[in-house]
Amino acid sequence: MREITYAQALREALDEEMERDPNILLLGEDIGVYGGVFKVTEGLLEKYGPDRVIETPISEAGFVGAAVGLAMTGKRPMAELMFMDFAWVASDQIFNQAAKMRYMSGGRVKVPLVIRTQQGGGRGNAAQHSQSLEAVFTHIPGLKVALPSNPYDAKGLLKTALRDDNPVVFIEHKLLYNTKGPVPVEDYTVPFGQAAIKRPGDDVTLVSLSRTVLHALEAAEAAAEEGIDVEVIDLRTTVPLDLDTIVQSLKKTNRLVVAHEAHRRLGIGAEIAALVQEHAFDYLDAPILRVAAMDIPIPYSRVLEDVALPGPQDILDAVRRVVA
Template identity: 65%
Template sequence: MSTNRTITYAAALNEALREEMKRDEDVIILGEDIGDYGGVFNVTKGLIEEFGRERIIDTPISEAGFTGAGVGAAMTGLKPVVEIMWVDFTFVAMDQILNQAAKMSYMSGGQTAVPMVIRTQGGGGRGNAAQHSQSLEAIFAQVPGIKVVAPSTPYDAKGLLKQSIREGCPVMFLENKMLYNQKGEVPEEEYVIPLGVADIKRTGSDVTIVSLSRMVQFSLDAAAQLEQEGISAEVIDLRTIVPLDVETVKQSVAKTNRLVIVQEAHRSYGWGAELAARIQEESFDDLDSPVLRVAAEDVPIPYNLKLEKEVLPQVADIVQEVKKSLYRQ
């Protein structure tokens, strides 16, 4: 597979949407400003000119309304991709997402499927304040019936979005606003990435660092710093938290005997706590020190950029926790 072409994360998502719409005429897109404007982060740029207004549907500012329309469209045979501009706005449509889309197949005894993807973006880093900077993946992961995806690279973004559209069930596809301009190698050839398969972004022998989305790059930067001090860190990108690839983490911990989990979301009740519990339950004998977590403070995300950096995890925080795990602090 050729991977010498470099494009942005946003362009990779755009390609995934275009390719899947060409492949399957049942794929449609709904959302605010996704048509003529091309999406607030240019992910749907050019699609309305190619596929028309019957398949690229600009909606009113009503997340509950157009998400519900997406659920209904999916139940009647279409494959909608619903874009909610900011993950914070999913709270307006929680009934449609978690009570309807996630449960409909179960409640109908499998007679009804909801093959839809809800694309949205979250995370901090831009000083967008408390209502536009949250990382809410654990909320969706806690409710059975919906899969949760959060890619960290352009390659993963394209392959995971294509697979999510084909998955045949509701998928929350969570992008990070700070990743849209990130560039990476993406092959022109057709490919998909199965959900529930973590990726080892860097091999190591002294400690395992598990992360997701933008924090994967922070973890890789921390691993590079640690290498200068003779510490070998293995970095795992979960890519999805539903399904959760615990086996890859367990295999790594069996080798390194230490685990540090890095999440941009708030520390309490997050997916990191779930993973820590699973490793404690299933791999306790492999651990030489407690599982440690690096996460956002349990406060609303500040508007002020300096305060925001104090609240959100930074590379230095990861380095510090790794050293604590190794008892070298």
């Protein structure tokens, strides 16, 4: 199969879906002539014109709100937040408007809106350009949340997002755009709520998401050399959350580590740990361990950022501890 980058896979998803459905339109800062800061929307303005690739002022509350209005009137907007950190600026429109509109109206409206953004650290962007915030969106009812870790999922999940009738927060990782992987040419989607088993194993269940999946796989290879057989699960979406795949894996391994780049405190790891002890306590032979970013603003300097964010070594350490 051909290999393309994560960014190319995303662009293909947008392009193919825009071709399929004329109601899909894009809004965001610098997404037209410039093609987006990570070049995901490159070429789409030329192909679809300014009525469908709408460049916006730096005005997140305004254009996310406008996207809500577009979605409520028959369009299927994709609003791009250049950095996840800017979601706070648009937070009322995301949390109070898009997420609740259908429920508050007793089902009279739907809001088919995709908010595409990218998050994560590792590039020295410091505290206002490096956050990982999936837990915040996961907490608020009414939003679906997807975080692809590879080009195949990026394309397949984005297509699912664009076909969904609900607000979807679609979270990319800034250090994944140039990663390559196999992506079929023919049309396919990746359903929400189905985790992927990236590597089968019998000793430890290692749950992860987004770029941390790459660290998890690296840690699993290192653990294998020490005779620890790790099963790596990529959540792919946090809403809906595929608890079943985790529990099935635990029945075999009886040990669980959750690794993510978001802060430890109330991260998705905390939720998974709680769910597992509610639903699968009897399968646990050891305390659940979490590997996560420290509970500090993401620092700038390389030596500090490397410590603040979890890497393969931190995950390997947790794997060793959970089987010890």
